[in-house]
Amino acid sequence: MTTAAVTAERYRRFAEVEARGYSPRYEAWCLAISTDGEILEFLGTLPAPRRQPNLFLGAARFLGVQIGDYEGFRSFVLDRSYDVRQVMLQRSTQTNExxxxxxxxxxxxxxxxxxxxxxxxxxxxxxxxxxxxxxxxxxxxxxxxxxxxxxxxxxxxxxxxxxxxxxxxxxxxxxxxxxxxxxxxxxxxxxxxxxxxxxxxxxxxxxxxxxxxxxxxxxxxxxxxxxxxxxxxxxxxxxxxxxxxxxxxxxxxxxxxxxxxxxxxxxxxxxxxxxxxxxxxxxxxxxxxxxxxxxxxxxxxxxxxxxxxxxxxxxxxxxxxxxxxxxxxxxxx
Structure with missing residues (x-):
C-alpha cells in the first residue's frame, strides 16, 4: 500500500472505531481526511509515528482551529500547514485523563x-x-x-x-x-x-x-x-x-x-x-x-x-x- 493509502485507512479506522458514538465532530473530520488527497499528502510529509489522528487534530486545535465543518478545518490546516507541522513534530499525544x-x-x-x-x-x-x-x-x-x-x-x-x-x-x-x-x-x-x-x-x-x-x-x-x-x-x-x-x-x-x-x-x-x-x-x-x-x-x-x-x-x-x-x-x- 502507498503511504497515502495507509494513512487514509488509519484515519478511517479512527473515525469508525475510536470516534464513532463518542465524538461526532472527529468522526466527520477523520472520514473526510481519509478521502482528501491534499491533506493526506501533507500528512505524508511527516514521519509515520507523527501522522496519528489525535496528534494532527490536537495540533490544529492548539493553534486555534474552530470546531465547525470540515471545510473550515481543511482551510485552516492548508493555510497554516507550516505551523501545524511544527507542532506535530515538537509535541506528542500525552492525554492526561x-x-x-x-x-x-x-x-x-x-x-x-x-x-x-x-x-x-x-x-x-x-x-x-x-x-x-x-x-x-x-x-x-x-x-x-x-x-x-x-x-x-x-x-x-x-x-x-x-x-x-x-x-x-x-x-x-x-x-x-x-x-x-x-x-x-x-x-x-x-x-x-x-x-x-x-x-x-x-x-x-x-x-x-x-x-x-x-x-x-x-x-x-x-x-x-x-x-x-x-x-x-x-x-x-x-x-x-x-x-x-x-x-x-x-x-x-x-x-x-x-x-x-x-x-x-x-x-x-x-x-x-x-x-x-x-x-x-x-x-x-x-x-x-x-x-x-x-x-x-x-x-x-x-x-x-x-x-x-x-x-x-x-x-x-x-x-x-x-x-x-x-x-x-x-x-x-
Missing amino acids: AGRCAVLLPSLASISAEEGRSLALIEVGASAGACLYPDRYAYVYSPGPALQPPGGSAVPAIECSVSGDVPFPATLPRVLWRAGIDLNPLDAGNDDDARWLEALVWPEHSARVERLRAALDVVRADPPLLVRGDLNEQLLPLLAQAPPDAAVVVFHSAVLAYLDEPGRNRFRATMLDLVRDSGRAVHWLSHEGHGTLAGVSGALVKDPQERDGRFLLQYNGQAIARTGAHGQSIEWL
Missing part, C-alpha cells in the same frame, strides 16, 4: 487492602501526572457506589458506567508516594503545556476539560516526582526510590502503543520479573488498547475482529476488565 482513575481504583484499593499498606504509585507515560492522584478524586459508579476522599474533592466527580462484579472499595486507598516517567514530562504549571493537554480533549467533551483543569490544580498544589527518560531505562532506578513500607504499583494507560515491539517486549519481561520477585512485591496494572501486550497470558481475551475501541485492564499480566479508553466504563471479566 484523570477519568482513567475510575477503572484503576478498584484494583488499587484491593492491592492496598490485601497488603495492609499504603500505596507507592509509579506511572510510566505520566504526562503531567494527573493520574497519580486517584486518592484525591471523587467517583460515581453506575450502578455502584459514590466515593470521595475525606473532606471531598475540588475535582468534578468522575462518572463510570459498570457491568459485571466490580470489587468496589468502601474507601479510597491512601497513597504514600507518587512518581512518574515520561519522555517529555509536562508541567501542570506551564500555560502552554496545560493548553496542549486541553487541545487533546475531544471537542464535545466539555466535562473532561473541566475535570482536566481541576486535576491540574491538584497536581500544581502537590507535584509528584516526574523523571524524564525512556520507561525501560528509568523504571528500575525509580522503583529503588519507592518507600520500603508501601505497596508498589506500576501502572500505565495508552502508552505501550508508542513503543516499538522490542521496547514492549522488554518492558513486559521486566514487569513479569518484578511481579514474580519474592524480594519485594511489585504490582502491575496495564490499561491499554487491544493487542499491545500480545504474549501476556490473558491479553488477547477480546476477539481480534471486535472493533469497539475499548481497552483491556490487566493485573500482573492477566486480563480483568474491558474499559472505556478514557475511563468512562468498566466491564469486569
Whole structure:
C-alpha cells in the first residue's frame, strides 16, 4: 500500500472505531481526511509515528482551529500547514485523563487492602501526572457506589458506567508516594503545556476539560516526582526510590502503543520479573488498547475482529476488565 493509502485507512479506522458514538465532530473530520488527497499528502510529509489522528487534530486545535465543518478545518490546516507541522513534530499525544482513575481504583484499593499498606504509585507515560492522584478524586459508579476522599474533592466527580462484579472499595486507598516517567514530562504549571493537554480533549467533551483543569490544580498544589527518560531505562532506578513500607504499583494507560515491539517486549519481561520477585512485591496494572501486550497470558481475551475501541485492564499480566479508553466504563471479566 502507498503511504497515502495507509494513512487514509488509519484515519478511517479512527473515525469508525475510536470516534464513532463518542465524538461526532472527529468522526466527520477523520472520514473526510481519509478521502482528501491534499491533506493526506501533507500528512505524508511527516514521519509515520507523527501522522496519528489525535496528534494532527490536537495540533490544529492548539493553534486555534474552530470546531465547525470540515471545510473550515481543511482551510485552516492548508493555510497554516507550516505551523501545524511544527507542532506535530515538537509535541506528542500525552492525554492526561484523570477519568482513567475510575477503572484503576478498584484494583488499587484491593492491592492496598490485601497488603495492609499504603500505596507507592509509579506511572510510566505520566504526562503531567494527573493520574497519580486517584486518592484525591471523587467517583460515581453506575450502578455502584459514590466515593470521595475525606473532606471531598475540588475535582468534578468522575462518572463510570459498570457491568459485571466490580470489587468496589468502601474507601479510597491512601497513597504514600507518587512518581512518574515520561519522555517529555509536562508541567501542570506551564500555560502552554496545560493548553496542549486541553487541545487533546475531544471537542464535545466539555466535562473532561473541566475535570482536566481541576486535576491540574491538584497536581500544581502537590507535584509528584516526574523523571524524564525512556520507561525501560528509568523504571528500575525509580522503583529503588519507592518507600520500603508501601505497596508498589506500576501502572500505565495508552502508552505501550508508542513503543516499538522490542521496547514492549522488554518492558513486559521486566514487569513479569518484578511481579514474580519474592524480594519485594511489585504490582502491575496495564490499561491499554487491544493487542499491545500480545504474549501476556490473558491479553488477547477480546476477539481480534471486535472493533469497539475499548481497552483491556490487566493485573500482573492477566486480563480483568474491558474499559472505556478514557475511563468512562468498566466491564469486569
